[in-house]
Amino acid sequence: MKSGQIEKIIRKVEELKALFIFGQRVMPFLEDLFYFVQEIAPLLDEINAQLKESSRKMPKAASQLSKVTEATEMATTEILDMVDGIIFKVNGIQTNLNRFKSYSDLQDDLSNRIQKRLSLLEQKYPNDPDIKSMKELWEKVDQSGNILDPLQSSQNYMNEIRQLSSNIMIALQVQDITAQQIASVNHLIESVQEKLSTLLSQLDSENLPELTEAQKVAIKKVAFDSNAVYTKAGERQHIADEIISQVKSTPSVDEIVNEQKEEQVVETKKEEKKTETTDDFDIASQDDIDALFK
Amino acid sequence: MDPASMKFLIVDDSPTMRRIVANSLQTLGYNNIVEAEDGKDAVGKLESEKFDFVITDWNMPNMTGLELTKYIRSEPKFGNLPILMVTTRGLKQDVIEALQAKVNNYIIKPFTPPVLKEKIDAILSSLG
Numbered sequence: 161m162k163s164g165q166i167e168k169i170i171r172k173v174e175e176l177k178a179l180f181i182f183g184q185r186v187m188p189f190l191e192d193l194f195y196f197v198q199e200i201a202p203l204l205d206e207i208n209a210q211l212k213e214s215s216r217k218m219p220k221a222a223s224q225l226s227k228v229t230e231a232t233e234m235a236t237t238e239i240l241d242m243v244d245g246i247i248f249k250v251n252g253i254q255t256n257l258n259r260f261k262s263y264s265d266l267q268d269d270l271s272n273r274i275q276k277r278l279s280l281l282e283q284k285y286p287n288d289p290d291i292k293s294m295k296e297l298w299e300k301v302d303q304s305g306n307i308l309d310p311l312q313s314s315q316n317y318m319n320e321i322r323q324l325s326s327n328i329m330i331a332l333q334v335q336d337i338t339a340q341q342i343a344s345v346n347h348l349i350e351s352v353q354e355k356l357s358t359l360l361s362q363l364d365s366e367n368l369p370e371l372t373e374a375q376k377v378a379i380k381k382v383a384f385d386s387n388a389v390y391t392k393a394g395e396r397q398h399i400a401d402e403i404i405s406q407v408k409s410t411p412s413v414d415e416i417v418n419e420q421k422e423e424q425v426v427e428t429k430k431e432e433k434k435t436e437t438t439d440d441f442d443i444a445s446q447d448d449i450d451a452l453f454k
Numbered sequence: 455m456d457p458a459s460m461k462f463l464i465v466d467d468s469p470t471m472r473r474i475v476a477n478s479l480q481t482l483g484y485n486n487i488v489e490a491e492d493g494k495d496a497v498g499k500l501e502s503e504k505f506d507f508v509i510t511d512w513n514m515p516n517m518t519g520l521e522l523t524k525y526i527r528s529e530p531k532f533g534n535l536p537i538l539m540v541t542t543r544g545l546k547q548d549v550i551e552a553l554q555a556k557v558n559n560y561i562i563k564p565f566t567p568p569v570l571k572e573k574i575d576a577i578l579s580s581l582g
Contacts, residue, residue: 240477326567335470337542339468383513383518385512387545396562404549
């Protein structure tokens, strides 16, 4: 055997020795890892089962939310029908009140003419007790027949009812806004469901059941604004009006767009300096909008 | 123009909103009203009937209010047909995007009849 070969064998033996030493050192860690995996396995199974269960429930949640939208839409329609009914009846009462007013005006005219005639008769027959008595009686009739004040009061009430009905109708816009918010939540649920399904298919060969046809029908695909909010009418409109007035006071919309971009760049730089993040949106007021359209 | 003779097209996917806008228009004296449930439906109606004013929502399936506005402005046959956008979208960039598409004015929901009247009057007076 040559000396070169012996050196090679010795090197291999040393490598083998190093491997055994490494194995000796790694063994306790491998044992720990083995026990850890043994302990964590049931927990992972539990997480897997929970994920599967939550994922199965999601379509039901989405479908129930869609049903809420349907129910509120139906209820809103019923309320609108009733408001329409109230307005129709108020208009009917208004027509009757107008008739009373015409009748009252005619009565006043006739009363004045009778008064004048009685005055003439009284001048002609100053000592006739019947004429005197008739004149006194007619004055009482004239005073008791004054229906203008209650008429005016009723008309004021009618106007108030009309205004209140209009306010109810305006408040019902909340249905459209909540429908959009619900659609936004449904979209979110669908996205989470999709991610969970992908995750579960990687963890488990068993696939999640597909949505039933009934569930697919219940979850309506609707267009929505995820930022839709119900605020007191006018608050956001002012900001929008301001934008419009700004655009109207400048030669073109593009200038405003460029200004907005510059503002955004400056704001981004400021934000970078502050190293802060914010979820605030740049909300337009009605004044902003009006300024754009002037 | 005489309010009674003006023909309005209300475009909104929400039946509630269509009804509220229609009722508001009626209280303002505008009684000639046609409804469309999205931009696509509105295009069909615009192609077959003549309208004097369009009130449209933004977020709608099939065709949005913004797409409808762009379509109307791209067709010379509609001339300067007034378009009023009534939407929940209240971000500055939304308003600007609508202006770039050439809507005549912009209302953020929830709106009140006085605001609707103010915007309609402003559009009509600006168009002479």
